[in-house]
Amino acid sequence: MLSxxxxxQKLDPARRIALLVAGLLLAQFFLMSLHARARALGQxxxxxxxxxxxxxxxxxxxxxxxxxxxxxxGYVDLRGVYATNQRLQAENDRLRLLLxxxxxxxxxxxxxxxxxxxxxxxxAPTVVANVIGGDGTPWFRQILxxxxxxxxxxxxxxxxxxxxxxxxxxxVGPNVAVVQTIADGQAGVGATLAVSRVNGxxxxxxxPLCRLDNVSGLTDVSEGEMVLTSGLDGVYPKGxxxxxxxxxxxxxxxxxxxxxxxxxxPLERLEEVAxxxxxxxxxVSDLLRPSPATKSPAKSK
Amino acid sequence: MLSPYxxxxxxxxxxxxxxxIVLELGPTARVTVALLLMVALQTTLVRxxxxxxxxxxxxxxxxxxxxxxxxxxxxxxxxxxxxxxxLQDLVWGVLYGASGFTKMLIGYALAVVSVxxxxxxxxxxxxxxxxxxxxxxxLFAFFLYFFSMLPPGxxxxxxxxxxxxxxLGNGLAGLALFPLGDRWLGKWIAVRSTDxxxxxxxx
Numbered sequence: 001m002l003s004x005x006x007x008x009q010k011l012d013p014a015r016r017i018a019l020l021v022a023g024l025l026l027a028q029f030f031l032m033s034l035h036a037r038a039r040a041l042g043q044x045x046x047x048x049x050x051x052x053x054x055x056x057x058x059x060x061x062x063x064x065x066x067x068x069x070x071x072x073x074g075y076v077d078l079r080g081v082y083a084t085n086q087r088l089q090a091e092n093d094r095l096r097l098l099l100x101x102x103x104x105x106x107x108x109x110x111x112x113x114x115x116x117x118x119x120x121x122x123x124a125p126t127v128v129a130n131v132i133g134g135d136g137t138p139w140f141r142q143i144l145x146x147x148x149x150x151x152x153x154x155x156x157x158x159x160x161x162x163x164x165x166x167x168x169x170x171x172v173g174p175n176v177a178v179v180q181t182i183a184d185g186q187a188g189v190g191a192t193l194a195v196s197r198v199n200g201x202x203x204x205x206x207x208p209l210c211r212l213d214n215v216s217g218l219t220d221v222s223e224g225e226m227v228l229t230s231g232l233d234g235v236y237p238k239g240x241x242x243x244x245x246x247x248x249x250x251x252x253x254x255x256x257x258x259x260x261x262x263x264x265x266p267l268e269r270l271e272e273v274a275x276x277x278x279x280x281x282x283x284v285s286d287l288l289r290p291s292p293a294t295k296s297p298a299k300s301k
Numbered sequence: 302m303l304s305p306y307x308x309x310x311x312x313x314x315x316x317x318x319x320x321x322i323v324l325e326l327g328p329t330a331r332v333t334v335a336l337l338l339m340v341a342l343q344t345t346l347v348r349x350x351x352x353x354x355x356x357x358x359x360x361x362x363x364x365x366x367x368x369x370x371x372x373x374x375x376x377x378x379x380x381x382x383x384x385x386x387x388l389q390d391l392v393w394g395v396l397y398g399a400s401g402f403t404k405m406l407i408g409y410a411l412a413v414v415s416v417x418x419x420x421x422x423x424x425x426x427x428x429x430x431x432x433x434x435x436x437x438x439x440l441f442a443f444f445l446y447f448f449s450m451l452p453p454g455x456x457x458x459x460x461x462x463x464x465x466x467x468x469l470g471n472g473l474a475g476l477a478l479f480p481l482g483d484r485w486l487g488k489w490i491a492v493r494s495t496d497x498x499x500x501x502x503x504x
Binding site for chain 2: 014017018020021024025028029030031032033034035036044046047050051053054057058061062065069131132133134135136137138139140142144170171178184185186203204205206211268269
């Protein structure tokens with residue numbers, strides 16, 4: 001059995017415990033300093049290990065909650081089912097038409113890429129995941145998914161739903177992933193106003209609405225205008241739907257607008273999301289670089 | 302007066318019954334299970350429709366820390382607070398050590414105070430919990446501010462608002478959870494009057 005150093009042995013138990021607690025508090029303060037300096041938002045071995053261990057528990061409790069909620073909605077809350085059904089059928093028809101158009105555009109894009117002989121790294125497949133938890137605190141807005149690196153989820157991968165952008169993966173374990181939503185106070189997204197095509201920076205506020213910064217007061221912005229990803233942040237692909245302008249406090253000529261944006265995705269009621277591959281890096285093939293001068297067939301003879 | 306040895310022997314020991322699978326866990330295992338369960342619940346209850354936002358302002362780990370801390374066992378309370386807080390920090394992934402620090406301090410302080418003043422009555426601990434909740438929120442916000450990790454645009458008014466909601470949320474949750482804690486952990490956590498209040502053993 002280990003024996004304490006003699007100075008500590010002379011102390012009574014209460015003082016020894018006080019010293020131990022003080023030492024542990026100091027150690028945790030140093031841990032905070034180290035972590036704040038490292039500024040690593042999410043990926044760390046202890047965090048991934050804990051989330052991996054917790055994932056079955058979270059999945060089980062989420063299954064219980066989902067079952068109870070489904071029972072409530074299925075057998076008790078029958079009001080408006082017919083109207084919702086009609087609305088969804090109309091939306092489905094509209095989306096089918098849009099899908100046909102998008103498929104045509106995708107084919108055009110594929111053909112152009114082949115023509116330019118762009119080389120792409122093999123993209124990881126899109127992963128569909130269930131949301132099994134949130135962060136449970138008013139300071140942050142993160143969600144937990146039940147898929148991880150074993151399923152092809154990568155750090156910094158954009159996360160979307162059919163309605164629009166959710167956020168990005170900040171930490172991933174073998175069977176779990178942490179997503180920082182766009183509503184998180186520390187989240188930022190490069191954004192573009194759909195009509196005016198002006199770029200700005202979308203910031204989360206830990207609230208239902210986000211803030212669109214750095215939009216000049218000279219820009220014409222209207223409420224209801226759609227906000228899309230600009231692709232300039234290098235994380236989110238261009239053209240994803242972020243949300244719609246909710247309110248605009250118009251700035252003067254020299255000032256900036258104060259714009260509030262409502263996310264298109266209901267971030268408090270997420271069930272399933274799609275994790276896209278991280279933004280693909282594209283390299284231009286050698287064919288497009290200036291080639292060294294070649295001998296003409298006549299001169300070579 | 303019974304000796305401490307006899308009193309410890311009188312506590313139910315860990316055993317498995319072949320008739321009905323009943324595994325009586327020791328206090329360490331029970332507290333560990335409770336901590337993991339609290340962390341899992343904290344992340345899943347927020348997803349309840351219509352009511353999920355309420356659980357953003359309920360800190361289950363803090364409630365467990367106060368439950369353990371009102372007994373005059375300083376090291377145990379400090380370790381429960383530190384472990385639970387560090388688990389929370391790992392789940393949030395923003396400032397490792399912040400929650401561990403605050404909850405360890407709260408657990409230790411409560412246990413030290415409970416030596417002089419009896420805090421483990423049903424009414425007193427319900428009054429202590431909101432106070433600890435405010436301290437926890439204030440300290441945590443202070444550390445976020447100190448290390449520049451506070452969400453941009455957060456004002457002092459926002460911190461006060463969060464603190465008030467936490468006071469209310471934790472107080473109401475304590476009403477439901479403390480009786481559950483008494484059933485699951487009560488006889489393992491309660492300190493006998495003959496034991497030294499600040500004995501060096503954790504459990």
